[in-house]
Amino acid sequence: MENRKKVAFYTLGCKLNFSETSTIARSFEDEGFDRVDFEEVADMYVINTCSVTENADKQFKQVVKKAMKLNDKAFVAAVGCYAQLKPDELAAVDGVDLVLGATEKFKITDYINDLSKNDFGEVHSCEIADADFYVGSYSIGDRTRAFLKVQDGCDYKCTYCTIPLARGISRSDELNNVLKNAYEISQQNIKEIVLTGVNIGDYGKGEFGNKKHEHTFLELVQELDKVEGIERLRISSIEPNLLKNETIEFVSKSRTFVPHFHIPLQSGSNDILKLMKRRYQREIYTERVNKIREVMPHACIGVDVIVGFPGETDEHFLETYRYLNEMDISYLHVFKYSERDNTEAADMAGVVPENVRVKRSKMMRGLSVKKRRSFYESQLGSTRTVLFESENKEGYIHGFTENYVKVKTPWNPELVNTLHEINLTTIDTDGSVRMEFVAVEV
Template identity: 80%
Template sequence: MTSAKKVAFYTLGCKLNFSETSTIARDFSSEGFERVDFSEKADIYVINTCSVTENADKRFKSIVKQAQKINEDAFVAAIGCYAQLKPEELADVDGVDLVLGATEKFNITSYINDLLDNPEQRSRDGAQIHSCEIEDADFYVGSYSIGDRTRAFLKVQDGCDYKCTYCTIPLARGISRSDTLENVLYNAAEISKKEIKEIVLTGVNIGDYGKGEFGNKKHEHTFFELCQALDTVEGIERLRISSIEPNLLKNETIDFVAQSNSFVPHFHIPLQSGSDTLLKLMKRRYMSGLYVDRVSRIKTVMPNACIGVDVIVGFPGETEELFLETYNFLNELDISYLHVFTYSERENTEAASMEGVVPKKTRAKRSKMLRGLSAKKRRAYYESQLGNSLTVLFEGENKEGYIHGFTENYVKVKTPWNPELVNTLHNIILTKIDDDGMVRFEFVTTEVVNS
């Protein structure tokens, strides 16, 4: 290329998508492209898509329009889960030039360079589609985010072998497979060189870590062994587990986190329903009793631990009685917050053809109830932490005159903006909860911790 082309990225969905976007962005930079913000004029706009919910699908069109308003002549490429599941649908969106599936997305620079060198290939009648059969997504590509945030998202696993009846992720990402322990440790060390203080471990089903490529079901290493090894990486102050299935969160891991040098007391554990009847319909691999056991174990060894919960409302067959079973289950559980997902029908899933469809108005009502419960749970958790001495890692953004940060156990705090605090750790004492739900604090000392 005679001059540096500008490329911008937009990521929908999970932390795993953010880690992959960041890695793909570095590939562009290494080939001479200049990365700019998505709100700026670029020659190429790359949208990393999600297809967990119907809403994520709908947002794609608006993001394409946003890019076109900035530069109507730009190339627009769609990658990610939605691109794998429905490539033709994305290709039909006006303005889209390139759609890449699960394996092809990691070769995006080759496809883009080809389009730039051969502009006559570009057609407004539809985008180029390069996608694979999902069975071909049997190899692993490591990724991590860096330079975008105070913390880094480190991908350690991809794909899923579970057959949950509502989920399209196995169709979009393929079988469960993992990075090698050696490569994970190498990437963690690379992140530490960038003076990033926190790593968040991500994947589709990270508790299943250790399965090799090509459908090898044998675990070369366990998730527990991964945690043990990462705890020895120098320069990383914090390690956080993004989300882990309750049946794969073992006592040995919980106990290890409780005495770890780096792992923080914060767990995000998908529940989906507090009703065993619905858990069976969902084909989850546990019942509610096991979930109670996991929460109890965490709170026994880490009383101040933060526990987040994923829950789905409006799943087929969810009667008012079964919904209230979930609501009461969560209300009585010693948890800290909820991520509430309103069920939406996804093609090629068992649940899409199940009886007992819940009206959308009822789904919305139940979702609102659980979001209200989440706010109540978060407030109660924050109140339980007032007076505690904790450590905060400050973020890098000035939001209405304040700088925000998170304690090791995921309490969100704020203080007047001070750029010198960005990406630093400080010992604090939590003092009061503001009207916006965030927590004020006092510095124990003004010294930076471990830097």
């Protein structure tokens, strides 16, 4: 047993990456490796990269440096989106031994021989057109919640986005396989599953570029709602044009799906939406939010917004700001536009100066704080169900209600990974909500 090799993982980016890291980690365990925390000395470090964050290369170099500090003889592999887009750049980073692209990452154990360090990073990267098969994934790490991948890739051509170049065409898992994975997760005493993908509303497209939808996203949601042993299901980000009224209505009456939607807007100006090649106009977004509010007045609605896109004038920005200020939404994820190689937007006129981007980002983040506070205030006095998490933060245990209000109560290890009915009482100085128990464990 002493000869068993140790492997550690570091994930940059989205929930989808976390689900895939978990799947890759299980393949190492099947090959006789022991998984350890990234902070520990390991024989091999695997870094799952992201291309969305502005400082992707900088972050990656810092993580490699950290691994080398822990063990300068360790074998370092890079996988994921950035590894597909800029494999040679990553391979040139000091300490990197192996770089695997979109189709190769799930076969990583096939590329490992004796874990001897290479003089130069070895690259195995496909043409992205070859990424036409589907690998199902789910993450189990945080005991209270799992990320379940249902879809990969994207057929949209948004002018700012590299994800189609990094992940290939839209393709989905078979419904029976998703249900099998959901059942496996339910057997691990995990109370909440978050559905994840690149464009999950496009669920149903088969492999190999088959554009026919075998099942719709609504059918996926309906079938998952029947899986025994799952307490909560949460839809992650879903495009407004793909979030249908039937899905909203089903969620409002469902057994397990929670009243929380995250719907990317990106801009409140139809002019900018056209430049971005988004597949909807602002009016569709308004309709979706109004529909959710009609059937689930207490729902949490999160919004993605990009500021400083080429061509975004002060008037366009204020149009977006006013639109979001007037909308009954709960919080924002604000992205400051940054140029990406091989995207249409990178060559567009009307470049917004960096200092203006920063200023607009600050204004939007300020609006997000205001919106979240307002949403939390609207929930005070209501009875909700909270799922407690596992961390002791300065003597408190935190959790989230079904509609994504963050609550806190004095630390009690017996509460970890349990559901309780509570009253929301006051907003604390840190922005979370204090609570009192109203019933026994749910």
